[in-house]
Amino acid sequence: MHCLSLRLAEQYLVNAAARSFLPPPEHASRLTNNSYLHVALVTDNILAAAVVVSSMLTSCDDAENIVFHIITDKKTYTLMHTWFALHSVFPAILEVRGLHQFNSPPDEDVVIMDTVEELHQSSYTYRYYRGVAEEYRRLSALKPSTFSLVNYLRIHLPELERVIFLDDDVVVQRDLTSLWHLDLHGLVMGAVSSQECNHGLCIGKTFNDYMNVSNPLISSSSLDLQRTQCAWLEGMNIFDLRAWRKNNITRTYQRWLKLNHESGFTLWPMGSLPPALLAFRGQVLPIDLSWLLSGLGWQMPDH
Template identity: 55%
Template sequence: MHFYISSGGAKRVTISKGGGCFWKVMKVMKVKGSNRRFSYRSVLPTVIIAAVLLPFLFIRTAFLALESASHCSSTTNCIGWRLWPGFFREGDTSMLLKMDRAMELARLKGSIYRHLASIGVPKSMYCLSLRLAEEYSINARARSPLLEVESISRLTNNSYHHIAVLTDNILAASVVVSSAVKSCGQPEKMVFHVITDKKTYAPMHAWFALNPVGPATVEVKGLHQYESATDLNKGLLEVMEIYRSMREHYYQHGGGIGGYGRLEVLRPSCFSLLNHLRIYLPKLFPELEKMIFLDDDVVVQRDLSPLWGLDLNGKVNGAVSSWDGDDGRKRCFGGRFADHLNFSDPIISSGFEHDRCAWLDGMHVFDLQAWRGTHITQNYLRWLKINQDSGFTLWHLGALPPALLAFDGHMHRIDPSWHLSGLGHQQSDVDRGMLKAAAVIHFSGPAKPWLEIGSPKLRSLWTTHVNFSSEYVQSCRLM
């Protein structure tokens, strides 16, 4: 270590760390042109002052950085003039401010572009819907019934395995159905209930009419075909009215996540009627006792038949929620209640445990008969109204939080190997063993497999089940 002392010329004191002691050896050099010598006593005060001041300056800078983060428009600007008015020159501060603004603008643009890429409908999928709608109007085969007369009774026969898919995405629905049929040991026992909206009904029907998945049974039904169900429509109107108010509130206040929250508010899945229709499954299928529910962004890799013999112990909702590890620690696959609900509000904190594991949404076994003996659907609507009266502050934006509250006490934990989620967050480094063993893989997140922003490595698990031999898929240049 060298200390340069300007006193009548250049002088240097060398301090060596040899021998394991910092001050053990001191080499003193004679100053050129002088008989004076400098010992360690002449530099010791400087070392002591530096040792005392440097930690103080470091701690002081850290506190100023924290303080500036909440009170100043620029951290660098605050630290610069508060630590020492001459710490930064005016030009340097201006340049740093411009760099901060440029970085913030780049992050905002990146979020906007990624959001637009995640919610947009690819031109090829829009083309597929239009082509099939046209085919439905001019081709009698595309309008032909999906069920033979003798097969209609299967729709209400509880000896069959019933699977519900609520979607307006034709290609996604085809992948769910085809992957489930390919993975099933007894496909003739499977009955798929595909519910869609009015505008997608014709092309959805045309797809399954032109691409049958026998020996399984497929029913396609539009929401407009439930118009005679007064209670159902009244409940749906109440739900959507609350969600419409919620959307306006979140958009005006940034969705509780700063400016980026407005992007989440514009995500169609948060306010899609089909996304909230699942809470009315007992009314949609009044004759059925048990049903498997699948989101449209899943791929089935293993036979789901064993789920029909699963004992839910009187509970309504069978889903993956947690796993007790060999080390005795519990892992929550869907996060904890505190990740979805606002426990700073006494309405939430007084009735729920913040460390309780939330269940994964997207693959469920529902005991519809047990559900009809509860108030789950009424409680769901009640919680939506409580949240509205509280200024929409009880939970984070999404469809899962109110369902967690409504199904509280009615959830049965199933084995984690049945459902692996999160593949829509570009987790290309996901554990390959878990990926292969999962019965249902779920592309939850913005990077859906039918979008270009999806992970190429994971997308192949989905595209394997796309019917590329279809003339409509080829003409629209899908994927």
Template identity: 55%
Template sequence: MKVKWGPAGRRFAYRSVLPTLILLGVVTPFVFIRIAFFALDAGASFCPSIGCLGRRIGPLFFRGGDSSLELVKELRKTYEAERGEPLDSKLVEDAPNSWNDLMAEITSYTYQELDLRAFLLKTRAMLMKMDNKVQSARMQASLYRHLASIGVPKNMHCLALRLAEEYLVNANARSSLPPPEYAYRLTNSSYIHFALLTDNILGASVVVFSTLKSSANPERLIFHVITDKKTYTAMHAWFALNSVSPAILEVKGLHQFDWPLKVNEMILETVQVVRECLSAYHTHRRSWHDYERYEAPSSSSFSLLNYLKIHLPELFPKLERVIFLDDDLVVQQDLSPLWDTDLKGKVIGAVGIQNETGARCTEKRQGDHLNFSNPLFSSLPFALEPKHCAWFLGMNLFNLEAWRMTNITRTYQSLIKLASFYPLAYLPKKYALIVFNDHKLPLEHSWHLPGLGQRIPQPKHIEAAAVLHFSGPFKPWLDVGFSELRGLWRSHLNHSSELLKRCRVVE
């Protein structure tokens, strides 16, 4: 029996073609996008082969279990099995340099070639390689920062050489400091005496002239600048050519002191011990951690002048008290009220000590400076506590009469002989925390603002401080110093000085 197509059937078939094509044209793009989405989602887990895509797309279409969870379980299982196993150095060296390199390498494998263990090992090796690069960069930055902080800038070296030349050819540069008619003031206790032990000409100049500028009675000020033999001529020439009148200033080299035999032996003992410590540092520094070797030691740790501060009573045998100033200070207020402070029989007045009202520490505590786990400190007969507030050196009022009645200097010498028990870095500061601990009197915190060579304090604290202390590696005369703070120091330089202009210290 034949099926006959009538006119109506043909009309029905022809009429359905066009709607069918339109429907397919609309539906097909959505189907394609949906399949592409599944394919991309399946390939996100580094599955480049068709077999892998099928394994991932199938469950998505048919709502089965998610195989990505199985993959995560496999990765965790493999990770736990390999966890703690040391990596071969050759594997770390050959590891990809970045995540993109790792993914490019992994996606080049077929699904059958993909090994989860190999993937995890490569990932661990890549992360270790990247971490090694970061640590190396940090160490290099620490080294460069340390070298920059202890180096002598070219302009300061130039100034020292030119001043030494001036001392030889210019009679004015060799004039007496102070003039003979004012020499009696050097031991007169009715004047305000400041002591600086430094070989930094610019630093000493800023300290002296900022103190003069801030003083209500500059004619009462006496400056004692102690330096070493190599810097003496340049230091003398600078202050001979740049008058501090109406104040009085003396420049004295260590080679010019004529101590009694007993005092001379005591100071030579300190010198000998310091040199032995420095020698031990250079001998054994390779056994220390690199970070401690480059980051911890400050330039002052290698300066003999820094250790002779412990001999202030011997350096000034006829003075009753003295205000000690570091060479990285800027004085902003009159220090006469500090000079008149009653130390109540104590040896040193310092900022940073917890006051009697129980207020919080101004800065760090003793535990931040001293390693109390070291038996050396736990066995000392001093009232040391990790939670007690530390105090600051750099701007201190010393009662030399009270000091002479103690054994502070001998104790310091004994401690410094034990330098092998503790890294040399910041020895003067750390051991001073110990020997002066029972002989200190707290001063109002506004007298001394330290740390400007480490951080930038709030403007209100800078304005309120009597003395700004650029303690830390970023000194204001170095290029690594904070540009925001450098102007506070440079404003006290003599910008009309031809010597400073020739050495490009100032423009």
């Protein structure tokens, strides 16, 4: 990965094609045209992004209808741009945006920076968290993904009406058009649940696996969470961004981030998914299990 970064940096300097516009100016209007199928990735991993994009193009029936939005951090932006400038996705189009390039209204900038500021403060506090009883929990959370800014920026998605969000460890194996047109019945998100429909059992993790459901800050709220409630799976989700904004999802997410920090991380070990489970509470439409095979690559499927 280090050598790849060096080679891409060199290409950006010596190869004019590596600095070409993404997308070409004549196709830029498609970035905000809601009649196209929009896919968002938030990642700083160039090869992972390349796999997601190429697998989706291979699996789709109409590549010309697809618009990719790749959001990354400042240090990766030039390298990510170079890769996709030199590896065309045409007839689909693709944009790469660094966090530093967001030209949002002032109030939107404040919302984004609130997330950044809270993450920085929480990271500093958690890395130096002390307590013998909590040592294992502290060490288990000290992995790059826990503190990576891009994992938290997924709560800030493009100003569109609808978007399919994909994690950067996803390999697309089927056309996603029917998912794009899925009726969410006024809810914010469609996601595969970890509940086995026939038996009412969780095939994945429960809310209690992610957070301390018995903590008064959670149990005394109006969420009415159950320990054994099945968590939905992230990695491949469809979002109605109009409903997202209407239900103030981003601010709710930030509020839970702050509460966990202020409580000394007693609500959950630091991570980006638990506050999402709380922020989207009551706004998730379970979709068919066949849409997402979770854990492939690190756990064997049953069949």
